Amino acid sequence: MAHGDVCNVSKLTIGTHTGTHVDGINHFIKGGMGVDKMPLDATIGKARVIEIKDPKQITIAEIEPHNIQAGERILFKTRN
Numbered sequence: 001m002a003h004g005d006v007c008n009v010s011k012l013t014i015g016t017h018t019g020t021h022v023d024g025i026n027h028f029i030k031g032g033m034g035v036d037k038m039p040l041d042a043t044i045g046k047a048r049v050i051e052i053k054d055p056k057q058i059t060i061a062e063i064e065p066h067n068i069q070a071g072e073r074i075l076f077k078t079r080n
Contacts, residue, residue, distance in 0.1 A: 022035055022038075022043065023035070024036075024037075024038060042073075043073075045073060046073065047073035047074060047075050048066075048072065048073065048074055048075070049074075049075045049076075049077050050063060050066050050074060050075070050076055050077065051077045052076050052077065052078045052079075055079050058076055058078070
């Protein structure tokens with residue numbers, strides 16, 4: 001506005017892993033489905049939240065006791 005503009009505007013540049021996001025299978029498995037191919041209704045509905053204690057990664061040892069079933073919606077609550 002000091003230069004005659006009608007408003008102040010800021011620019012924010014972030015990575016795709018900032019905040020809440022969905023990873024496609026291809027994020028971890030070569031040739032896996034990307035989120036662009038995933039049906040949108042897979043993201044809508046009841047979900048189970050699993051809190052992750054490991055500060056660096058989600059490990060099989062930590063999620064195995066939760067008995068995740070195929071097609072179940074899971075949200076991982078991480079330190080991030």
